[in-house]
Amino acid sequence: MAQKAFASSADLGEKEQTLEVLADGVYALTAEGDPNVGAIEGEDFLVCFEAMATPVAAAEWLARLREHTDKPVRYLVLSHYHAVRVLGASAFDADVIVAHENTRALVAERGKEDWESEFGRMPRLAKQADSVPGLTWPTLTFSDRLTIDLGGDRGDLVLQYCGRGHTEGDIVGWLPRHRILFAGDLVEAQAALYTGDAFHRDWASGTLDRVKAFGAEALVGGRGAVSRGREEVDAAVEQTRHFLRVMIDEVSAVHERGGTLKEAFGRTHAALYDQYGHWPIFEHCLPFDVSRLWDELSGIERPVIWTAERDREVWDQLQD
Numbered sequence: 316m317a318q319k320a321f322a323s324s325a326d327l328g329e330k331e332q333t334l335e336v337l338a339d340g341v342y343a344l345t346a347e348g349d350p351n352v353g354a355i356e357g358e359d360f361l362v363c364f365e366a367m368a369t370p371v372a373a374a375e376w377l378a379r380l381r382e383h384t385d386k387p388v389r390y391l392v393l394s395h396y397h398a399v400r401v402l403g404a405s406a407f408d409a410d411v412i413v414a415h416e417n418t419r420a421l422v423a424e425r426g427k428e429d430w431e432s433e434f435g436r437m438p439r440l441a442k443q444a445d446s447v448p449g450l451t452w453p454t455l456t457f458s459d460r461l462t463i464d465l466g467g468d469r470g471d472l473v474l475q476y477c478g479r480g481h482t483e484g485d486i487v488g489w490l491p492r493h494r495i496l497f498a499g500d501l502v503e504a505q506a507a508l509y510t511g512d513a514f515h516r517d518w519a520s521g522t523l524d525r526v527k528a529f530g531a532e533a534l535v536g537g538r539g540a541v542s543r544g545r546e547e548v549d550a551a552v553e554q555t556r557h558f559l560r561v562m563i564d565e566v567s568a569v570h571e572r573g574g575t576l577k578e579a580f581g582r583t584h585a586a587l588y589d590q591y592g593h594w595p596i597f598e599h600c601l602p603f604d605v606s607r608l609w610d611e612l613s614g615i616e617r618p619v620i621w622t623a624e625r626d627r628e629v630w631d632q633l634q635d
Contacts (some may be wrong), residue, residue, distance in 0.1 A: 321598045321630055322436035329439075329561045334379050335541055338493040340469065342383065343535045344376055348506045348595025349440065350399055351533050352438060352505040353497050354380055355490065359560075360389035364488055364497045364530045364535075366404040367435070371443040373403030390463060392474060393453065394499025394537070397512075399440050400435040411555040413461065414453035415476050417484030425620045426450045432621040436599065454635055473554030477501065477525040479508070480518035483617070489529055496529050496548075504551040506595045508558050511603035512618040515611060518553025519559035527552045561586050580605045580633045587621065602633040 330347040334493060337343055340356030353364040361384065367373040391409035393401050396418045404412060427450065428543035434441040455461075463472040470492035481500040500509065501522065510518075527549065534542040534551055542551040565586045569579035583605050591597055606629045607618055619625070 316408060319598060319634060324438060327439050337495055341493060341495055342380060342539055345540060346382055348538050350538060351374055351535055355472055356384055356386060358469055359386060361386045361465060362392060362472055363388050363407055364392045364557035365394060366401050368399040368440040369403050369442050369444060370446045371407040372414040373406035377406060390481055390490060393418060395485045396426060397431040401438060401451040402430065402447045405448050411455050412453045413455045415457040415484035415486050416458050419453045421484055422450055422452060428620050428622045431514060431621050431623045432626050435623045436626060473608050478517055478522035480522040482512045487526060494532040496531035496534045498526060498534055498536050501526055502534060502536040502551050502555050503538045504539035504542050506538035507591055507597035507600050509600040511607045511621060513607060515608050516558055519556050523552055558591060562604060566605055566608045567612060571608060576609050577633055579609055602630050
Protein backbone atom coordinates (compact mmCIF):
# COMPACT_ATOMS: atom_id res chain seq x y z
CA MET A 316 0.00 0.00 0.00
CA ALA A 317 1.41 3.38 -1.02
CA GLN A 318 2.25 5.82 1.76
CA LYS A 319 -0.13 8.76 2.13
CA ALA A 320 1.05 11.99 0.56
CA PHE A 321 2.48 14.35 3.17
CA ALA A 322 -0.13 16.54 4.86
CA SER A 323 -2.02 18.42 2.09
CA SER A 324 0.82 18.31 -0.44
CA ALA A 325 -1.30 16.31 -2.90
CA ASP A 326 -4.37 18.55 -2.51
CA LEU A 327 -3.73 20.74 -5.52
CA GLY A 328 -7.22 21.14 -7.02
CA GLU A 329 -8.80 24.58 -6.82
CA LYS A 330 -11.70 24.95 -4.43
CA GLU A 331 -14.85 26.81 -5.37
CA GLN A 332 -15.18 30.00 -3.35
CA THR A 333 -18.61 31.28 -2.30
CA LEU A 334 -19.18 34.86 -1.19
CA GLU A 335 -22.21 35.12 1.09
CA VAL A 336 -23.91 38.28 2.34
CA LEU A 337 -25.02 37.35 5.86
CA ALA A 338 -26.62 40.70 6.68
CA ASP A 339 -26.38 44.27 5.42
CA GLY A 340 -22.64 44.85 5.09
CA VAL A 341 -21.59 41.50 6.58
CA TYR A 342 -19.71 39.13 4.27
CA ALA A 343 -18.19 35.66 4.45
CA LEU A 344 -16.09 33.85 1.86
CA THR A 345 -16.08 30.07 2.19
CA ALA A 346 -14.22 27.61 -0.01
CA GLU A 347 -15.09 23.94 0.39
CA GLY A 348 -13.00 23.45 3.51
CA ASP A 349 -10.27 25.97 2.76
CA PRO A 350 -9.80 28.76 5.34
CA ASN A 351 -12.75 31.13 5.59
CA VAL A 352 -12.47 34.92 5.66
CA GLY A 353 -14.96 37.71 6.25
CA ALA A 354 -15.61 41.43 6.25
CA ILE A 355 -17.89 43.88 8.05
CA GLU A 356 -18.81 47.32 6.78
CA GLY A 357 -18.59 50.26 9.11
CA GLU A 358 -20.20 53.57 8.22
CA ASP A 359 -17.20 54.69 6.17
CA PHE A 360 -14.66 51.89 6.56
CA LEU A 361 -14.24 48.12 6.47
CA VAL A 362 -13.16 45.60 9.04
CA CYS A 363 -11.70 42.49 7.42
CA PHE A 364 -11.46 39.23 9.36
CA GLU A 365 -8.45 37.03 8.50
CA ALA A 366 -5.86 37.74 5.82
CA MET A 367 -5.36 34.59 3.66
CA ALA A 368 -1.97 32.96 3.15
CA THR A 369 -0.39 35.37 0.66
CA PRO A 370 -0.99 38.89 -0.68
CA VAL A 371 -1.90 37.43 -4.08
CA ALA A 372 -4.60 35.23 -2.55
CA ALA A 373 -5.82 38.14 -0.42
CA ALA A 374 -6.02 40.42 -3.46
CA GLU A 375 -8.35 37.94 -5.15
CA TRP A 376 -10.63 37.99 -2.10
CA LEU A 377 -10.57 41.78 -1.99
CA ALA A 378 -11.50 41.93 -5.68
CA ARG A 379 -14.62 39.89 -4.88
CA LEU A 380 -15.40 42.13 -1.92
CA ARG A 381 -14.99 45.26 -4.06
CA GLU A 382 -17.98 44.15 -6.11
CA HIS A 383 -20.03 45.04 -3.01
CA THR A 384 -18.19 47.92 -1.32
CA ASP A 385 -15.37 50.34 -2.04
CA LYS A 386 -14.82 51.42 1.57
CA PRO A 387 -11.20 51.43 2.73
CA VAL A 388 -9.95 48.78 5.14
CA ARG A 389 -9.41 50.44 8.51
CA TYR A 390 -9.04 47.28 10.59
CA LEU A 391 -7.67 43.86 9.71
CA VAL A 392 -8.52 41.39 12.48
CA LEU A 393 -6.43 38.25 12.85
CA SER A 394 -8.07 35.49 14.88
CA HIS A 395 -4.70 33.81 15.58
CA TYR A 396 -1.12 33.59 14.33
CA HIS A 397 -1.07 30.69 11.83
CA ALA A 398 0.64 31.55 8.57
CA VAL A 399 -2.21 30.69 6.20
CA ARG A 400 -4.37 33.17 8.16
CA VAL A 401 -2.03 36.13 8.40
CA LEU A 402 0.66 36.33 5.73
CA GLY A 403 -1.58 37.98 3.14
CA ALA A 404 -1.99 41.03 5.36
CA SER A 405 -0.02 43.49 3.22
CA ALA A 406 -2.68 43.35 0.46
CA PHE A 407 -5.28 44.98 2.71
CA ASP A 408 -3.38 48.24 3.32
CA ALA A 409 -5.16 48.35 6.68
CA ASP A 410 -4.68 51.25 9.07
CA VAL A 411 -4.70 48.89 12.05
CA ILE A 412 -3.91 45.17 12.36
CA VAL A 413 -5.64 43.76 15.44
CA ALA A 414 -4.89 40.54 17.33
CA HIS A 415 -4.71 39.17 20.85
CA GLU A 416 -1.57 40.03 22.79
CA ASN A 417 -0.69 36.31 22.90
CA THR A 418 -0.85 36.18 19.10
CA ARG A 419 1.74 38.91 18.81
CA ALA A 420 3.99 37.04 21.22
CA LEU A 421 3.54 33.83 19.22
CA VAL A 422 4.51 35.56 15.98
CA ALA A 423 7.70 36.69 17.69
CA GLU A 424 8.37 33.26 19.19
CA ARG A 425 7.52 30.97 16.28
CA GLY A 426 6.18 32.92 13.32
CA LYS A 427 9.05 32.16 10.96
CA GLU A 428 9.01 28.43 11.72
CA ASP A 429 5.22 28.30 11.34
CA TRP A 430 5.47 30.04 7.96
CA GLU A 431 7.86 27.41 6.62
CA SER A 432 5.83 24.59 8.19
CA GLU A 433 2.42 25.63 6.89
CA PHE A 434 3.54 26.46 3.38
CA GLY A 435 5.17 23.03 3.21
CA ARG A 436 2.01 21.32 4.46
CA MET A 437 -0.43 23.27 2.26
CA PRO A 438 1.39 24.39 -0.90
CA ARG A 439 -1.82 25.13 -2.81
CA LEU A 440 -2.78 27.84 -0.31
CA ALA A 441 0.64 29.46 -0.65
CA LYS A 442 -0.33 31.14 -3.92
CA GLN A 443 2.76 32.97 -5.22
CA ALA A 444 4.52 32.51 -1.91
CA ASP A 445 7.25 34.94 -2.92
CA SER A 446 4.70 37.77 -2.71
CA VAL A 447 4.80 37.58 1.12
CA PRO A 448 6.96 40.52 2.28
CA GLY A 449 7.66 39.10 5.75
CA LEU A 450 5.99 38.25 9.01
CA THR A 451 2.70 39.98 9.83
CA TRP A 452 2.90 42.05 13.01
CA PRO A 453 -0.24 43.23 14.81
CA THR A 454 -0.24 46.96 15.53
CA LEU A 455 -3.04 46.85 18.14
CA THR A 456 -3.38 44.08 20.71
CA PHE A 457 -5.66 43.44 23.68
CA SER A 458 -6.05 40.89 26.46
CA ASP A 459 -9.79 40.38 26.98
CA ARG A 460 -12.14 42.47 24.85
CA LEU A 461 -11.95 45.21 22.26
CA THR A 462 -15.02 46.99 20.85
CA ILE A 463 -15.01 48.70 17.46
CA ASP A 464 -17.78 51.26 16.89
CA LEU A 465 -18.91 50.69 13.32
CA GLY A 466 -20.49 54.14 13.13
CA GLY A 467 -23.92 55.38 12.13
CA ASP A 468 -26.57 52.83 13.02
CA ARG A 469 -24.30 49.83 12.33
CA GLY A 470 -23.66 48.99 15.97
CA ASP A 471 -20.46 47.47 17.36
CA LEU A 472 -18.05 44.70 16.51
CA VAL A 473 -16.88 43.06 19.72
CA LEU A 474 -13.58 41.21 19.59
CA GLN A 475 -13.39 38.73 22.46
CA TYR A 476 -10.82 36.34 23.90
CA CYS A 477 -12.64 33.21 25.07
CA GLY A 478 -9.67 31.31 26.49
CA ARG A 479 -7.00 28.96 25.20
CA GLY A 480 -8.17 26.71 22.40
CA HIS A 481 -6.88 26.21 18.87
CA THR A 482 -3.91 28.35 20.01
CA GLU A 483 -3.09 30.51 23.02
CA GLY A 484 -4.40 33.61 21.31
CA ASP A 485 -7.65 32.88 19.45
CA ILE A 486 -10.23 35.66 19.31
CA VAL A 487 -13.75 35.79 17.92
CA GLY A 488 -15.66 38.65 16.31
CA TRP A 489 -19.21 39.22 17.54
CA LEU A 490 -21.87 41.41 15.93
CA PRO A 491 -24.58 41.78 18.61
CA ARG A 492 -26.94 43.64 16.29
CA HIS A 493 -27.03 40.78 13.79
CA ARG A 494 -26.13 37.97 16.22
CA ILE A 495 -23.37 36.85 13.84
CA LEU A 496 -20.17 35.31 15.19
CA PHE A 497 -16.87 35.00 13.34
CA ALA A 498 -15.35 32.17 15.39
CA GLY A 499 -12.01 31.62 13.66
CA ASP A 500 -10.62 28.12 14.14
CA LEU A 501 -12.26 27.69 17.53
CA VAL A 502 -15.18 26.16 15.62
CA GLU A 503 -15.14 24.18 12.38
CA ALA A 504 -18.31 23.31 10.51
CA GLN A 505 -17.93 20.19 8.39
CA ALA A 506 -14.16 20.32 8.45
CA ALA A 507 -11.69 18.44 10.62
CA LEU A 508 -9.88 20.19 13.46
CA TYR A 509 -6.24 21.14 13.44
CA THR A 510 -5.03 20.96 17.04
CA GLY A 511 -1.25 20.89 16.66
CA ASP A 512 -0.90 24.11 18.68
CA ALA A 513 -3.95 23.57 20.88
CA PHE A 514 -4.88 23.32 24.53
CA HIS A 515 -7.34 20.49 24.13
CA ARG A 516 -8.88 20.34 27.57
CA ASP A 517 -9.38 24.11 27.87
CA TRP A 518 -10.82 24.26 24.36
CA ALA A 519 -13.27 21.38 24.87
CA SER A 520 -14.63 22.88 28.09
CA GLY A 521 -14.64 26.52 29.11
CA THR A 522 -13.53 28.04 25.82
CA LEU A 523 -16.30 26.41 23.76
CA ASP A 524 -18.77 27.12 26.55
CA ARG A 525 -17.99 30.83 26.19
CA VAL A 526 -18.28 30.64 22.39
CA LYS A 527 -21.65 28.93 22.66
CA ALA A 528 -22.88 31.45 25.23
CA PHE A 529 -22.98 34.22 22.61
CA GLY A 530 -26.17 32.60 21.35
CA ALA A 531 -25.25 33.34 17.74
CA GLU A 532 -27.84 32.98 15.00
CA ALA A 533 -25.13 32.63 12.35
CA LEU A 534 -21.57 31.43 12.74
CA VAL A 535 -18.60 31.60 10.39
CA GLY A 536 -16.10 28.99 11.51
CA GLY A 537 -12.51 28.68 10.43
CA ARG A 538 -13.38 26.23 7.69
CA GLY A 539 -16.56 24.75 6.27
CA ALA A 540 -20.00 26.14 5.54
CA VAL A 541 -21.63 29.05 7.37
CA SER A 542 -23.89 27.75 10.14
CA ARG A 543 -27.31 29.43 10.03
CA GLY A 544 -29.89 29.38 12.79
CA ARG A 545 -29.33 28.56 16.44
CA GLU A 546 -29.67 24.82 15.91
CA GLU A 547 -26.94 24.72 13.25
CA VAL A 548 -24.70 27.02 15.25
CA ASP A 549 -24.97 24.90 18.39
CA ALA A 550 -24.41 21.76 16.31
CA ALA A 551 -21.17 23.19 14.91
CA VAL A 552 -19.93 24.04 18.39
CA GLU A 553 -20.85 20.62 19.76
CA GLN A 554 -19.35 18.81 16.78
CA THR A 555 -16.09 20.64 17.48
CA ARG A 556 -16.32 19.65 21.14
CA HIS A 557 -17.07 16.03 20.25
CA PHE A 558 -14.03 15.77 17.98
CA LEU A 559 -11.86 17.09 20.83
CA ARG A 560 -13.38 14.84 23.47
CA VAL A 561 -12.98 11.70 21.37
CA MET A 562 -9.34 12.60 20.85
CA ILE A 563 -8.82 13.26 24.55
CA ASP A 564 -10.49 9.98 25.55
CA GLU A 565 -8.64 7.84 23.04
CA VAL A 566 -5.18 9.33 23.46
CA SER A 567 -5.54 9.41 27.26
CA ALA A 568 -6.43 5.71 27.37
CA VAL A 569 -3.26 4.74 25.52
CA HIS A 570 -1.11 7.25 27.42
CA GLU A 571 -2.32 6.07 30.83
CA ARG A 572 -1.53 2.43 30.14
CA GLY A 573 1.98 3.24 28.91
CA GLY A 574 1.33 2.70 25.22
CA THR A 575 3.00 4.49 22.33
CA LEU A 576 2.21 7.60 20.35
CA LYS A 577 1.68 5.46 17.26
CA GLU A 578 -0.86 3.31 19.10
CA ALA A 579 -2.66 6.45 20.22
CA PHE A 580 -2.76 7.72 16.66
CA GLY A 581 -4.19 4.45 15.33
CA ARG A 582 -6.83 4.25 18.02
CA THR A 583 -7.87 7.89 17.55
CA HIS A 584 -7.99 7.56 13.77
CA ALA A 585 -10.25 4.53 14.10
CA ALA A 586 -12.56 6.29 16.58
CA LEU A 587 -12.98 9.42 14.47
CA TYR A 588 -12.85 8.07 10.94
CA ASP A 589 -16.46 7.00 10.35
CA GLN A 590 -17.88 10.36 11.39
CA TYR A 591 -15.13 12.74 10.30
CA GLY A 592 -12.80 10.90 7.92
CA HIS A 593 -14.46 12.25 4.77
CA TRP A 594 -14.08 15.86 5.86
CA PRO A 595 -11.43 18.25 4.53
CA ILE A 596 -7.93 17.99 6.02
CA PHE A 597 -8.77 15.05 8.33
CA GLU A 598 -5.85 12.89 7.21
CA HIS A 599 -3.57 15.92 7.02
CA CYS A 600 -4.23 17.13 10.56
CA LEU A 601 -4.60 14.05 12.70
CA PRO A 602 -0.93 13.07 13.08
CA PHE A 603 -0.07 16.56 14.29
CA ASP A 604 -3.20 16.69 16.48
CA VAL A 605 -2.40 13.46 18.29
CA SER A 606 1.26 14.42 18.70
CA ARG A 607 0.35 17.69 20.42
CA LEU A 608 -2.24 16.03 22.65
CA TRP A 609 0.28 13.34 23.63
CA ASP A 610 2.72 16.10 24.62
CA GLU A 611 0.00 17.87 26.59
CA LEU A 612 -0.84 14.70 28.51
CA SER A 613 2.89 14.24 29.14
CA GLY A 614 3.04 17.58 30.94
CA ILE A 615 4.40 19.70 28.07
CA GLU A 616 2.26 22.74 28.75
CA ARG A 617 2.95 24.82 25.66
CA PRO A 618 3.07 23.39 22.13
CA VAL A 619 6.46 22.45 20.77
CA ILE A 620 7.29 24.65 17.78
CA TRP A 621 6.51 22.99 14.47
CA THR A 622 9.23 23.20 11.85
CA ALA A 623 9.28 21.76 8.35
CA GLU A 624 11.70 19.10 9.60
CA ARG A 625 9.64 18.18 12.66
CA ASP A 626 6.50 17.97 10.52
CA ARG A 627 8.09 15.28 8.36
CA GLU A 628 9.45 13.36 11.33
CA VAL A 629 6.06 13.16 13.05
CA TRP A 630 4.27 12.34 9.81
CA ASP A 631 6.65 9.52 8.95
CA GLN A 632 6.59 8.15 12.50
CA LEU A 633 2.80 7.74 12.48
CA GLN A 634 2.21 6.31 9.01
CA ASP A 635 1.81 2.57 8.55
